[in-house]
Amino acid sequence: MNTQTASLTIGAVAKRVGVAIDTIRYYEREGLLPEPVRRASGYRSYGEGTIAQLRFIRRAKDLGFTLDEIRELLALSADRQRGVKAVKQRAQQRLAAIEQRITELQRVRDGLAQLVESCPGHGKPEECPILRALTDEAVS
Amino acid sequence: MNTQTASLTIGAVAKRVGVAIDTIRYYEREGLLPEPVRRASGYRSYGEGTIAQLRFIRRAKDLGFTLDEIRELLALSADRQRGVKAVKQRAQQRLAAIEQRITELQRVRDGLAQLVESCPGHGKPEECPILRALTDEAVS
DNA sequence: CTAGACCGTTGATCTAGGTCTAGAGTCAAG
DNA sequence: CTTGACTCTAGACCTAGATCAACGGTCTAG
Numbered sequence: 001m002n003t004q005t006a007s008l009t010i011g012a013v014a015k016r017v018g019v020a021i022d023t024i025r026y027y028e029r030e031g032l033l034p035e036p037v038r039r040a041s042g043y044r045s046y047g048e049g050t051i052a053q054l055r056f057i058r059r060a061k062d063l064g065f066t067l068d069e070i071r072e073l074l075a076l077s078a079d080r081q082r083g084v085k086a087v088k089q090r091a092q093q094r095l096a097a098i099e100q101r102i103t104e105l106q107r108v109r110d111g112l113a114q115l116v117e118s119c120p121g122h123g124k125p126e127e128c129p130i131l132r133a134l135t136d137e138a139v140s
Numbered sequence: 141m142n143t144q145t146a147s148l149t150i151g152a153v154a155k156r157v158g159v160a161i162d163t164i165r166y167y168e169r170e171g172l173l174p175e176p177v178r179r180a181s182g183y184r185s186y187g188e189g190t191i192a193q194l195r196f197i198r199r200a201k202d203l204g205f206t207l208d209e210i211r212e213l214l215a216l217s218a219d220r221q222r223g224v225k226a227v228k229q230r231a232q233q234r235l236a237a238i239e240q241r242i243t244e245l246q247r248v249r250d251g252l253a254q255l256v257e258s259c260p261g262h263g264k265p266e267e268c269p270i271l272r273a274l275t276d277e278a279v280s
Numbered sequence: 281c282t283a284g285a286c287c288g289t290t291g292a293t294c295t296a297g298g299t300c301t302a303g304a305g306t307c308a309a310g
Numbered sequence: 311c312t313t314g315a316c317t318c319t320a321g322a323c324c325t326a327g328a329t330c331a332a333c334g335g336t337c338t339a340g
Contacts, residue, residue, distance in 0.1 A: 084268045088261045121228045128224045134196045
């Protein structure tokens with residue numbers, strides 16, 4: 001149960017997680033990482049917990065959470081009882097947002113695909129369905 | 141064949157297209173709209189062509205084109221022969237980018253959906269699959 | 281003729297998520 | 311003990327696409 005591990009410099013942490021040093025300091029300013037202990041020189045000193053937390057942040061970001069949402073997730077994950085329920089809710093909200101975005105993009109894709117299909121790729125601009133669609137009144 | 145129509149103020153154009161005055165001036169600075177003629181007072185004076193061009197821009201934006209790409213589309217649409225081919229190419233590129241984005245989002249959605257499903261919504265944080273997935277090493 | 285709406289320019293500000301610079305101090309290897 | 315790599319802070323800068331503020335000139339209805 002040793003959570004107080006090695007004393008890593010910010011550069012070592014950055015390298016292990018694969019993130020820029022500036023990004024770590026930025027996350028600290030933004031409250032996504034706790035203020036680390038300092039060596040006598042003022043250098044930040046990190047343990048393994050920070051590595052895990054940075055990876056958490058990166059994965060959440062990959063799932064499309066904003067830094068604001070991630071800050072909230074981190075706070076919730078520390079709540080030993082009510083946290084889980086709230087975390088699930090946030091994940092469901094994120095899921096719904098992603099599904100809505102997919103639907104929007106599919107609509108856009110279908111419209112564009114139809115235009116591309118119907119365009120011969122040559123001829124006068126005023127006969128190009130793509131340009132016509134952009135220029136004329138919307139149909140739908 | 142009358143393209144030289146009414147003399148609209150920037151405010152009238154903005155209202156008809158449903159865009160902010162500042163946005164019109166911004167598009168002009170960015171080269172998406174030609175510099176309009178001016179009245180003696182210095183006021184910009186627009187014709188119907190500008191209305192059409194602004195709507196073109198708005199629709200292209202809705203299709204996910206960036207302003208850079210739209211500037212290019214506008215230039216291409218003026219090329220009476222080679223324009224159409226290039227426009228179709230750009231549309232195909234945009235289509236491919238949208239499809240790739242949809243695929244990415246679907247992957248994210250599937251991962252997140254699985255996590256949400258497997259989370260009971262209560263209990264200890266360390267048993268919550270969502271938090272575990274964010275904290276632990278990636279599986280895939 | 282005047283009030284109020286509209287328009288002009290330049291330049292700053294915003295969001296999100298960082299990235300970079302300058303100038304100074306620290307650490308570790310040889 | 312020096313050299314080069316590393317770290318510190320404060321603050322400026324970046325993308326994209328606008329949006330806003332300040333300050334002053336113009337237009338139009340009454």
